[in-house]
Amino acid sequence: MNIAVIGTGYVGLVTGACFAELGVHVTCIDNDEAKIGALKAGRMPIYEPGLEEIVEKNVRQGRLAFSTDTGTAIERCLVTFIAVGTPPDAEGQADLSFVKDVAAAIGKRIREYKVIVTKSTVPMGTGALIRKIIEQNLPEPIAFSVASNPEFLREGSAVEDFMRPNRIVVGTEDAQAAAILRDLYRPLYLIETPFVITDVVTAEMIKYASNAFLATKISFINEIAHLCDRLGADVHDVARGMGLDNRIGRKFLHPGPGYGGSCFPKDTQAVQALARKAGMDLRVIGAAIEVNDAQPGLMLTKIRDVLGEPRGKVAAVLGLTFKPNTDDIRESPALKIIEGLRAMGVSVRAYDPIAMEHARAALPGVEFVADEYEAASGADVLVLATEWNQFRSLDMERIKGLLRRPAIVDLRNIYEPSEMARLGFTFRCVGRRPVA
Numbered sequence: 001m002n003i004a005v006i007g008t009g010y011v012g013l014v015t016g017a018c019f020a021e022l023g024v025h026v027t028c029i030d031n032d033e034a035k036i037g038a039l040k041a042g043r044m045p046i047y048e049p050g051l052e053e054i055v056e057k058n059v060r061q062g063r064l065a066f067s068t069d070t071g072t073a074i075e076r077c078l079v080t081f082i083a084v085g086t087p088p089d090a091e092g093q094a095d096l097s098f099v100k101d102v103a104a105a106i107g108k109r110i111r112e113y114k115v116i117v118t119k120s121t122v123p124m125g126t127g128a129l130i131r132k133i134i135e136q137n138l139p140e141p142i143a144f145s146v147a148s149n150p151e152f153l154r155e156g157s158a159v160e161d162f163m164r165p166n167r168i169v170v171g172t173e174d175a176q177a178a179a180i181l182r183d184l185y186r187p188l189y190l191i192e193t194p195f196v197i198t199d200v201v202t203a204e205m206i207k208y209a210s211n212a213f214l215a216t217k218i219s220f221i222n223e224i225a226h227l228c229d230r231l232g233a234d235v236h237d238v239a240r241g242m243g244l245d246n247r248i249g250r251k252f253l254h255p256g257p258g259y260g261g262s263c264f265p266k267d268t269q270a271v272q273a274l275a276r277k278a279g280m281d282l283r284v285i286g287a288a289i290e291v292n293d294a295q296p297g298l299m300l301t302k303i304r305d306v307l308g309e310p311r312g313k314v315a316a317v318l319g320l321t322f323k324p325n326t327d328d329i330r331e332s333p334a335l336k337i338i339e340g341l342r343a344m345g346v347s348v349r350a351y352d353p354i355a356m357e358h359a360r361a362a363l364p365g366v367e368f369v370a371d372e373y374e375a376a377s378g379a380d381v382l383v384l385a386t387e388w389n390q391f392r393s394l395d396m397e398r399i400k401g402l403l404r405r406p407a408i409v410d411l412r413n414i415y416e417p418s419e420m421a422r423l424g425f426t427f428r429c430v431g432r433r434p435v436a
C-alpha cells in the first residue's frame with residue numbers, strides 16, 4: 001500500500017518512518033523546504049531516540065521518501081494522513097488553518113477513491129469540516145472517506161509507542177475505510193494491540209479526554225505534593241501507596257514543576273474552549289489548568305527560599321526540555337522558571353544535553369555552558385529542572401566544591417533528601433519530608 005503523511009514533525013515523521021518499517025511505502029510531505037531538504041540530505045530535523053536509524057534504513061530500502069509536493073503524493077496514495085500542527089489561537093482554541101489548507105489541497109487532487117485520516121489532534125467536528133472542505137474543492141464528485149486516527153505517542157519514546165501502542169483508535173462512518181485502516185495496522189493487530197473502532201467525532205473526543213485526564217492526574221499529584229510540603233508527609237510514599245491500587249494506577253503520579261510540551265497545555269485549553277462554545281464549563285479540567293499555571297511560581301518560591309535576596313545571585317539550571325529524551329522546549333516549565341529567575345534579578349547559567357540550540361533563541365540573556373559542572377561553577381544554587389538520565393548520578397562532592405553555596409533545588413525529585421543533607425547541601429524538592 002502507498003500512503004502519504006502530510007506534516008513531517010514529531011508525529012508525522014515518526015508515523016511515516018514506522019509505517020515504512022512495517023513494510024508500507026510512505027511519502028512524508030512538508031511545506032517547510034528546509035526540513036524536507038535536511039531529511040533528503042540524511043539530517044534529522046528533530047531528536048527522538050531510535051528514529052534516525054529507522055529513517056535511514058527505510059530510505060535506503062526504498063520504502064520512505066520525502067517531498068514538498070503534496071498534490072502528487074495525494075494522487076499516488078490510497079491513504080493520506082494529516083499530521084500538521086494544531087497550535088492554540090488567542091482564545092485557546094485549536095487553530096485549524098494548517099488542517100484546512102491541507103484539506104483544500106487534498107480536494108483539488110483527488111481523482112479516485114481515497115481515505116483521508118486525521119492524526120493531528122483536532123476538535124470534535126473537524127472530521128465533518130474536512131469532508132466539507134474536500135467536497136468544495138473536488139473538480140467533480142468522487143467518493144472518498146474521512147477517518148480520525150488520533151495519535152497517543154509520547155515524545156522521547158515515540159518509536160516504541162508507535163510500534164507497541166496501548167490501543168489504536170479509528171473513527172469512521174465508513175466500513176471500507178475501517179477495513180483499509182485495519183489492513184494498514186495489521187502488523188500491530190497481530191501483536192494483539194486492541195482496536196477501538198468508533199465514529200469520527202467520538203475518536204476526536206477520545207484524544208482530548210485522554211490528554212485532559214493525564215494532565216489532571218499530574219495536577220492532582222502536584223497539589224497533593226504541596227499539601228505534603230505543608231504537613232510533613234512524603235509524596236513519593238503517597239503516590240506509591242495510591243498507585244498500587246489498580247483503579248488508580250502508578251503512572252503520572254510524579255510531582256514536579258507542572259506539565260508542559262506541545263500537547264497537554266494546548267489540548268486542555270482547546271477542550272475547555274470547545275465546551276465553552278457548547279455552553280458548558282469543564283470544572284475539573286479548569287482546575288487542572290489552574291493548578292498547572294501556578295506551578296512555576298511555586299517552584300520559584302522554593303528557589304528564592306534558598307537564595308535569600310535574589311538580586312545579583314547566580315542559578316545553574318540543568319535541563320531545558322519539558323521532559324527528558326526530546327529536544328522539544330515548547331511550553332517547558334524550565335523556560336518559565338528561568339524567565340522568573342531573571343525577572344528576580346538572578347543570572348542564569350543553563351545546560352541541557354540536547355536542546356541548547358533551540359533554547360538559545362527563546363532565552364536571550366541566559367549563559368549556555370558545556371556541562372553540568374561548568375553550570376554549577378560559582379553558582380549560588382543548582383536547579384534540576386528536567387530529569388535527564390545523566391543528571392541522576394552527578395558527582396555531588398564535585399558539585400559541592402564548585403557551587404558558591406551548597407544549595408540544590410530538585411524540581412524532579414531525583415535525589416534523596418536524607419542523602420543530600422548528609423552531603424551538607426541545603427536541599428529542596430517537591431512534596432518530600434524535609435530533613436532537619
Ligand code: NAD
Binds near residue numbers: 085120152262
Ligand atoms: P510539529 O509542529 O512538530 O509538525 C507539524 C508539521 O506540519 C511542521 O513540520 C509543519 O511545517 C507542517 N505543516 C504545516 N502546514 C503544512 C502544510 N499545509 N503542508 C505540509 N506540511 C505542513 O507538530 P507535532 O508535534 O508533530 O504535532 C502534530 C499534531 O499531532 C498536532 O495536532 C499535535 O497536537 C498532535 N500530537 C502531537 C504529539 C506530540 O507528542 N508532539 C502527540 C500526539 C498528537
